[in-house]
Amino acid sequence: MSLRVGDTTFILIHSPGHTLGQVIVHVPEERVVMTADNIVHGAPPFFHAADIWGWFDSLGMLESLDVDWYIPGHGTPCRKDWIPRFREMIYGIIEEVRKAKEEGLSREEAQERISYFERPVSSAPIS
Numbered sequence: 001m002s003l004r005v006g007d008t009t010f011i012l013i014h015s016p017g018h019t020l021g022q023v024i025v026h027v028p029e030e031r032v033v034m035t036a037d038n039i040v041h042g043a044p045p046f047f048h049a050a051d052i053w054g055w056f057d058s059l060g061m062l063e064s065l066d067v068d069w070y071i072p073g074h075g076t077p078c079r080k081d082w083i084p085r086f087r088e089m090i091y092g093i094i095e096e097v098r099k100a101k102e103e104g105l106s107r108e109e110a111q112e113r114i115s116y117f118e119r120p121v122s123s124a125p126i127s
Helices: 052-064 082-102 107-113
Strands: 002-005 008-014 023-027 032-040 069-074
Touching: 032 052, 032 082, 052 082, 082 107
Parallel strands: 032 069
Antiparallel strands: 002 008, 008 023, 023 032
């Protein structure tokens, strides 16, 4: 959906990821996109109601936009070079879960082992 207010266009794009109903807002004239929680800057991704594989598709779509700034759902604005780093965090967590499953850990044991709150995240400002 596109909305036009004065000389500014707001393009709303369904982009499942953090949740199934995520919507991003691309403002081409300003070279900016508001990513909702499909990108967070300075924190790990949270998977509460995530569409994991849709999330990867949405990150690819976000990378393809011709913008200078990404305004995340949480954290400071960032540049395109944050997206591969964020994607790697998602892959890393998936790998930790896969290993826990291979070890035969219960869901509760895996949840105790795979901590979000102690996870190192580089959130250095990207200028």
